[in-house]
Each structure stands twice: as C-alpha cells, then as structure tokens.
Amino acid sequence: LGEFWRPVKYLIIDEYSMISRELLARLSKILNIVFKHLKGEDFDVPCSLYFPTSQHDTVQQNAGSELYQQFSTVVILKSQVRIQDAGWQEVLRQARHGKCSEADLQILQQLWTDAVLVTPRNAVKSKWNTAAARRHCQRTHQQLMIFPAEDTKKGRAVLSVEERLALTKRRFDAKARQVDRSQLEHEILLAEGMKVMLVTNVQTDFDMANGSRGVVQQIFWIPESQKETINAMKERFAFHPHVFW
Structure with a gap:
C-alpha cells in the first residue's frame, strides 16, 4: 500500500x-x-x-x-462545464465504477483513430507510418500501394547495377550506425483517402512545403510522353509498385 x-x-x-x-x-x-x-x-x-x-x-x-x-488556498469555480453527450456521460459513469463495456472501449478508442503522433525518432516514425497505412486500408478497404524510390544521377536517368549496389550498401550502413536520418525514404506507402504530411519542401510556390498536410484523393499513372502508351511506360518502369490488400 x-x-x-x-x-x-x-x-x-x-x-x-x-x-x-x-x-x-x-x-x-x-x-x-x-x-x-x-x-x-x-x-x-x-x-x-x-x-x-x-x-x-x-x-x-x-x-x-x-x-x-490549515487550508490557505481556496479555488472558486466560476463556470460549470458539463458533458452534454449522453453517450459520454454513460462512459464516464461506467469508468467511475470500473464497469466499462466493449462499446464503451470502442468509443474511447475512436479518440485515437485520427490522432497525430509526434516522435523525435526516425525509426519509430517509419513504423508508425507503416502501421497507420495498413490500418487505413483495413478500415476503408482501399488498396495499399508501395512506391519504391527512383534514384537518378545527373546526366543519366537510370543508375547502373554497380551504383545501385553502392547505394543499397550505403543505406544499410547508415541504418546500422543510426546516422544520416535526413535521407529520403526508399519507398512510400500510399492509398486513396489516406492522410499525409510532407517532411521536406517539394514545391513551395504551390504550398507544398515541409509540414503541409492533406489527403490522398486519387492515385493514377501519368505517362512521361503523350506518344507513349501506359503499357509501354510499365515496361520501362524499373520497379513496379507492389499492390496488396
């Protein structure tokens, strides 16, 4: 005790x-x-x-x-603010006596469904983002799409095999040493209706700056050229996005 x-x-x-x-x-x-x-x-x-x-x-x-x-301080309540929602009143009453039902717990869990979580650790952020994306797709029955990054080099559109290997080794070493936290993600998880936030400046003229928040409305392919068909573009695409439920 x-x-x-x-x-x-x-x-x-x-x-x-x-x-x-x-x-x-x-x-x-x-x-x-x-x-x-x-x-x-x-x-x-x-x-x-x-x-x-x-x-x-x-x-x-x-x-x-x-x-x-012996009390030297008195706190006077100027205004009374009470819960007007009948459902919340029932939850508070049940919680006071330790008799919350499954429905009461679901009401409490809804408060955290759209909560914004903040963490200074990059590894934790990545795990939270992955879990949130999968949970969104489970709730909304949307397809979760994984878009790998396309690494390019100045003067050449596609990296060679040796350059890809060196880049992969660099990422692995940085992850093992827990350094270079400012590097971009090697893949991005997206789904329609998912809430997103930019963590780097993309196009400040269009308010696409670090910290901007929004919702993914639609995902579609845009051909690189008007002369190219979508099938031709898919054949040229080095890493096809993985799609799963």
Missing part, C-alpha cells in the same frame, strides 16, 4: 463538494499510513458546507475542523 501511494502528489475527491468534518478526519487518519500527516501536504480538497447534527462536537469533528483551518 505504501509503494502504491508513494508517487502520489495530491488526492482529488470526485463529487464531494460538501464533505463532512468526520469524513475529512477519517481520510486524514487513513492517509497517515503513507504520509506523515495531511498537515503540510498540498492536497486539493474542495470547500465544505457543514450543518451540525448535535450541539456538541465529537473528537472526529474537532480534528476535521483543525484540518480545514
């Missing part, structure tokens, strides 16, 4: 705006198991209204009065 309460900094008593002196004294006595005394501790206990039931105060009432007199 002591280890459980050791990291606790304060205690909030929910919906006890009119707590009695007796209850406050009993609570203080129980907390003495872990803390030295409620006196001197920064507890956020709300103000109390007390209506005496007898003409004589008991020992517990006197102890509670002494505790109330």
Whole structure:
C-alpha cells in the first residue's frame, strides 16, 4: 500500500463538494499510513458546507475542523462545464465504477483513430507510418500501394547495377550506425483517402512545403510522353509498385 501511494502528489475527491468534518478526519487518519500527516501536504480538497447534527462536537469533528483551518488556498469555480453527450456521460459513469463495456472501449478508442503522433525518432516514425497505412486500408478497404524510390544521377536517368549496389550498401550502413536520418525514404506507402504530411519542401510556390498536410484523393499513372502508351511506360518502369490488400 505504501509503494502504491508513494508517487502520489495530491488526492482529488470526485463529487464531494460538501464533505463532512468526520469524513475529512477519517481520510486524514487513513492517509497517515503513507504520509506523515495531511498537515503540510498540498492536497486539493474542495470547500465544505457543514450543518451540525448535535450541539456538541465529537473528537472526529474537532480534528476535521483543525484540518480545514490549515487550508490557505481556496479555488472558486466560476463556470460549470458539463458533458452534454449522453453517450459520454454513460462512459464516464461506467469508468467511475470500473464497469466499462466493449462499446464503451470502442468509443474511447475512436479518440485515437485520427490522432497525430509526434516522435523525435526516425525509426519509430517509419513504423508508425507503416502501421497507420495498413490500418487505413483495413478500415476503408482501399488498396495499399508501395512506391519504391527512383534514384537518378545527373546526366543519366537510370543508375547502373554497380551504383545501385553502392547505394543499397550505403543505406544499410547508415541504418546500422543510426546516422544520416535526413535521407529520403526508399519507398512510400500510399492509398486513396489516406492522410499525409510532407517532411521536406517539394514545391513551395504551390504550398507544398515541409509540414503541409492533406489527403490522398486519387492515385493514377501519368505517362512521361503523350506518344507513349501506359503499357509501354510499365515496361520501362524499373520497379513496379507492389499492390496488396
């Protein structure tokens, strides 16, 4: 019990705006198991209204009065903001008693469906992006397309076999040493309806800058030349995108 309460900094008593002196004294006595005394501790206990039931105060009432007199800070609630949604009220009521149903858990999980996660680690970011893309396709039944990067060299459109091997080795060494985090991804996962964010400047004149966010509306092929057919372009395409559900 002591280890459980050791990291606790304060205690909030929910919906006890009119707590009695007796209850406050009993609570203080129980907390003495872990803390030295409620006196001197920064507890956020709300103000109390007390209506005496007898003409004589008991020992517990006197102890509670002494505790109330030790509070030096009073927080006054100016406005009351309550949940209007009936579904959320039911979730909060069930959570208070530890009786959440499967439907309640689904409501809570919906809050994280479209949440934006931020991490400084590049490896974690890549895993999160992959998991989010697969989850999007499972939910929307869209095809997930993997587009490998086309590496080019100045003055030549396609890299040679030796250059590809050297580039692959460089990527492997950089990954093993956890360096060169600024390099571009070697493949991109895309699907229609998926939310995306640019992490580098692409075309600042069209607001395609680092940090810009949007949604993939449509994926289609654009031939390199009007004279080329789509079939001819596919034959010339070095790495065909992998498509799976």
